[in-house]
Amino acid sequence: MKKIVQKWNSISLILRILVGLIIGAVLGMALPQATGISLLGTLFVGALKAIAPILVFILVMSSLAQAKGKVGKQFSTVIFLYMLSTLLAAVVAVFASFLFPVTLQLTDAVTEAAPGGIGEVLGTLLNNVVSNPVSALMNANYIGILAWAILLGIALRHASEGTKKVLSDLSNAVSQGVRWIINLAPFGILGLVFSTVSANGLDIFTTYGRLLLVLVGAMLAVALIVDPLIAAICLHRNPYPLVLRCFRDSGVTAFFTRSSAANIPVNMALCEKLGLDKDIYSVSIPLGATINMDGAAITITILTLAAANTMHLAVDIPSAIVLSVLATVAACGASGVAGGSLLLIPLACSLFGISNDIAMQVVGVGFIIGVVQDSFETAINSSGDVLFAATAEFRQWLKEGKKLPF
Numbered sequence: 098m099k100k101i102v103q104k105w106n107s108i109s110l111i112l113r114i115l116v117g118l119i120i121g122a123v124l125g126m127a128l129p130q131a132t133g134i135s136l137l138g139t140l141f142v143g144a145l146k147a148i149a150p151i152l153v154f155i156l157v158m159s160s161l162a163q164a165k166g167k168v169g170k171q172f173s174t175v176i177f178l179y180m181l182s183t184l185l186a187a188v189v190a191v192f193a194s195f196l197f198p199v200t201l202q203l204t205d206a207v208t209e210a211a212p213g214g215i216g217e218v219l220g221t222l223l224n225n226v227v228s229n230p231v232s233a234l235m236n237a238n239y240i241g242i243l244a245w246a247i248l249l250g251i252a253l254r255h256a257s258e259g260t261k262k263v264l265s266d267l268s269n270a271v272s273q274g275v276r277w278i279i280n281l282a283p284f285g286i287l288g289l290v291f292s293t294v295s296a297n298g299l300d301i302f303t304t305y306g307r308l309l310l311v312l313v314g315a316m317l318a319v320a321l322i323v324d325p326l327i328a329a330i331c332l333h334r335n336p337y338p339l340v341l342r343c344f345r346d347s348g349v350t351a352f353f354t355r356s357s358a359a360n361i362p363v364n365m366a367l368c369e370k371l372g373l374d375k376d377i378y379s380v381s382i383p384l385g386a387t388i389n390m391d392g393a394a395i396t397i398t399i400l401t402l403a404a405a406n407t408m409h410l411a412v413d414i415p416s417a418i419v420l421s422v423l424a425t426v427a428a429c430g431a432s433g434v435a436g437g438s439l440l441l442i443p444l445a446c447s448l449f450g451i452s453n454d455i456a457m458q459v460v461g462v463g464f465i466i467g468v469v470q471d472s473f474e475t476a477i478n479s480s481g482d483v484l485f486a487a488t489a490e491f492r493q494w495l496k497e498g499k500k501l502p503f
Contacts, residue, residue: 125294141285161250392474
C-alpha cells in the first residue's frame with residue numbers, strides 16, 4: 098500500500114487533478130444518484146476553508162515580525178496592480194456590454210437584503226477591520242484577520258529571537274498542513290465535478306447562453322489580454338508562461354472550489370514554488386483575495402447594463418465611466434457583504450434609477466447562472482492574485498539583476 102501511495106504522489110499534481118476531473122465527470126453522468134461521491138468535494142473545500150484563516154493569521158504575523166523593512170515598496174506595487182486590474186476589468190465589461198447588448202428574462206425577486214449605498218459597503222468593510230480577532234478567525238473575516246495579524250506582527254518585531262523562532266515554527270507547521278491538504282486535491286476535484294455534473298443540466302446554457310457568453314468572454318479577455326499586458330509592461334517580457342502557470346496551478350482549483358478564501362492556501366503554495374518572498378506573499382495573497390476582484394467588477398457591470406437594456410434605458414459614455422469606477426470600489430468591498438458581487442448589483446443599478454425590485458430580480462438571474470459565472474469569476478480573481486504578486490516581486494528582481502524563473 099505504501100508503494101502505491103508513493104507512486105501516486107510521484108505523479109504531477111496537475112495530472113492527478115485532471116484524472117480526478119475526468120473520473121468525476123464520468124461518474125456524474127453515469128451515476129448521478131451516488132450522492133456520497135460529492136462528500137469528497139465537500140470535505141476538501143471544508144478543509145481548505147478551515148485552515149485558510151489560521152494560515153493567513155500565522156503567516157502574516159510571523160512574516161511581519163521577522164521582516165527586514167523590505168515589504169513596503171513591493172506591497173504598494175501589488176496594491177496598485179490589484180486596483181488597476183479591477184478598474185480595467187470594469188472598463189472591458191462596459192465595452193463588452195456595448196458591443197453585445199443583452200436583455201434579461203427577469204425572475205421573481207430574491208429575498209436577500211442588498212446594501213443601500215457605497216457608504217454601507219465601505220462601512221461594513223471598516224467594521225470588519227476592527228472586529229474581534231477570535232470572531233474574525235471563526236467567521237473567516239479576512240479583512241479583520243489581516244488587520245490583527247499586521248498589528249501583532251509589527252508589535253512582535255521587537256520580541257525576542259526565541260519568540261520569533263516559535264512563530265517561524267508555527268508558520269512552517271501550518272504550511273506543511275496546507276501541503277497535505279492540497280495533495281488531496283484530485284479527490285476533492287473529483288467530488289466537486291461529480292456534484293456539478295449530476296446536479297446541473299444544460300438548460301442554463303440555452304436560456305442564459307448570450308449573457309453567459311458576454312460574461313465569460315469579458316472575463317477571459319481580462320485574464321488573457323488585459324492582465325498579461327499589465328504584467329508585460331511591468332516586466333518587459335513575454336508574460337504568458339507566468340500567466341498560464343497561474344491558470345494551471347491556481348485557476349483550476351479556484352474554478353471548482355468557487356471560493357477565493359479556500360484558494361488562499363493553494364496560491365501561497367504556488368508562490369512558494371515560484372520562489373517568491375514569504376514575507377511579502379503571505380500578506381499580498383490574502384489581501385488579493387479581498388480586493389483583487391476583476392471577475393466581481395465584470396459581473397456587477399454587465400448585469401447592471403443588462404438591466405438597463407431590459408428597461409430600455411440609454412446609457413452614455415460618462416455614465417458608463419462612473420459605473421466602472423463604482424463597480425471597482427464595490428467589487429473591492431464585495432468580500433464584506435453577504436452574497437458577494439451579486440448583492441452589489443442593486444447599488445450599481447441605482448445609478449440609472451432602476452428600482453430595487455427590478456434590481457433584485459437581476460440578482461435572481463445572477464444566482465441562476467451562478468454555477469458558471471461564479472466559477473469563472475473565482476478562477477480569474479484567484480489566478481490574478483498570484484500573477485500580480487509575482488509581477489511586483491519579479492519587477493524588483495529585474496532591478497537587482499536576478500534571473501526570472503520563466
